[in-house]
Amino acid sequence: MTQAKTILLGKSTEDIARAATLLGAGRLVAFPTETVYGLGADARQRLAVADIYAAKGRPSFNPLIVHVADEDAAKRYVMWNEMAGRLARAFWPGPLTLVLPLRADHGLSSLVTAGLDTLAIRVPAHPVARDLLRALDGPVAAPSANPSGRISPTTAEHVLAGLDGRIAAVIDDGPCRVGLESTIVGLTGERPRLLRPGGIASEEIEMAIGGALDAHSPGDTLNAPGQLVSHYAPRAQLRLNADRPAREELFLGFGPMVCDLNLSEAGDLAEAAANLFDHLHRLDEMLRPIAVAPIPDCGLGRAINDRLRRAAAPREQ
Ligand code: TXA
Ligand code: MG
Numbered sequence: 001m002t003q004a005k006t007i008l009l010g011k012s013t014e015d016i017a018r019a020a021t022l023l024g025a026g027r028l029v030a031f032p033t034e035t036v037y038g039l040g041a042d043a044r045q046r047l048a049v050a051d052i053y054a055a056k057g058r059p060s061f062n063p064l065i066v067h068v069a070d071e072d073a074a075k076r077y078v079m080w081n082e083m084a085g086r087l088a089r090a091f092w093p094g095p096l097t098l099v100l101p102l103r104a105d106h107g108l109s110s111l112v113t114a115g116l117d118t119l120a121i122r123v124p125a126h127p128v129a130r131d132l133l134r135a136l137d138g139p140v141a142a143p144s145a146n147p148s149g150r151i152s153p154t155t156a157e158h159v160l161a162g163l164d165g166r167i168a169a170v171i172d173d174g175p176c177r178v179g180l181e182s183t184i185v186g187l188t189g190e191r192p193r194l195l196r197p198g199g200i201a202s203e204e205i206e207m208a209i210g211g212a213l214d215a216h217s218p219g220d221t222l223n224a225p226g227q228l229v230s231h232y233a234p235r236a237q238l239r240l241n242a243d244r245p246a247r248e249e250l251f252l253g254f255g256p257m258v259c260d261l262n263l264s265e266a267g268d269l270a271e272a273a274a275n276l277f278d279h280l281h282r283l284d285e286m287l288r289p290i291a292v293a294p295i296p297d298c299g300l301g302r303a304i305n306d307r308l309r310r311a312a313a314p315r316e317q
Contacts, residue, residue: 006160007169011128019171020135023048027168028055030145030159031132033124034177035095035199036277037153038067038142039167040132046109049141053111055166058148063114064141065097065182066121069133074098074121077106077139083187083209090208093125095182095199112141118188128173144181145170151234151284151311154179154277161281179274180303185213197303199273234284238312240305242291249291250283257293269300276304280311 009015009029019029026048029040039056041048043066052064068074071088078084078100087098102108102119113119124130133140144152145159145167153159156172163170183198185205193214194202202213236250245251245259253259255267261279263272272295283290292308295301 006164006167008156008160009169009171011131011171011173013131015171016128016131016135019132019169022168023132023136023140024138026051028052028166029132030153030156030163030167030170031129031142032126032156032171032173032176033067033129033142034126035124035181036176036179037145037156037159037170038124038129038140039145039159039163040067040140040142042136043108043112043139043141046111049109049111052141052143055163056143056146056148058143062143062148063116063120064112064143066108066112066119067124067129067133067140067142068121069130070123073133073139074123077103077108078119078121079103081187083192087185087187087192087205087208088123091200091205092123093130094123095125095178095180096205097122097182097184097196097198099184099186099188099195101188108139109141118186120184122182126173126176128171132171149233151280152181152277154274158277158281175274175278177274178270179276179278180300180307183303189214197306199300199303201299202302203299233311233313234280234290236284236287237289238308239289239291240308240312241294243293245291246289249289250286252279252283252290252292254293254295259293263293263295263304269296269304273300273304276307 023042026045041052097120099120147162154176159170178199180199183200184196186193186195191214251259253262263275
């Protein structure tokens with residue numbers, strides 16, 4: 001699995017073709033999506049998918065999201081239903097992942113679902129991700145392109161900082177627009193269920209389905225890293241809902257205030273989401289404890305607070 005050198009690719013047709021050839025050959029390629037950079041492997045190839053887990057140091061029970069080019073491609077792998085169609089029409093391509101029952105003839109490596117009989121699937125909106133999916137003409141399994149448990153990458157530099165030499169290539173197309181992972185909605189029960197808050201606010205999803213989403217409950221049979229308490233963790237300690245920093249702390253602000261870095265001076269939650277992981281990466285490099293200003297718990301603020309709580313949670317080791 002050790003690779004000599006990670007190739008840096010751009011978004012030209014030749015580079016996308018080269019990335020697709022690498023994926024087809026069972027190699028790992030990191031690529032931009034509108035949410036975060038993904039670490040892609042051909043979802044049909046067992047060894048390639050196994051390499052994702054190895055490169056990330058990811059616990060093998062954590063299932064992966066499969067990325068496809070459009071709704072028709074999604075229907076090859078999951079049992080579609082009316083609610084899936086409604087959500088796909090409203091939000092695909094875009095930062096929404098649907099969990100649906102796996103089809104018997106799916107043809108994917110069982111490592112992708114970590115043995116579950118459901119599949120998380122999404123159609124990304126980023127033009128580079130879409131070009132890559134079309135060039136491969138196949139399903140791409142892709143978790144966020146960071147070592148397991150660390151801050152998600154929103155630039156190619158973040159990807160290389162964590163995975164250089166462990167993956168075949170990374171396609172660089174600058175920072176990700178949304179900056180938070182996709183919202184995950186489970187459609188395997190009676191009612192749609194919010195499994196992970198993310199890049200689409202749950203209020204928007206509730207508008208589209210014309211009703212409330214069930215909340216994720218601890219009884220769910222889901223062992224998701226996004227659901228592990230300590231996740232997205234910087235090396236430094238994080239203190240949330242701080243009015244001001246203590247003497248040794250760096251201060252991550254929100255709204256007009258004096259601070260080391262500001263998620264959004266204008267108090268805009270979409271801008272804060274886009275800045276969140278990059279600012280955490282930058283503050284983390286200074287190896288000092290970090291205090292974070294309060295973020296309103298509505299709209300995208302819910303997903304931001306979810307990631308911050310996990311980053312602040314006590315961790316083992
Ligand atoms: O925006 C995103 O979703 C990014 C980009 C690259 O697409 N991907 C991403 O993947 O965040 P990852 O692996 O970091 O998070 C996937 C989440 C995990 O919490 C995983 O447990 C959950 O999706 N998941 C995967 N398959 C599932 C399933 N069958 N049922 C429930 N949850 C599932
Ligand atoms: Mg992740």
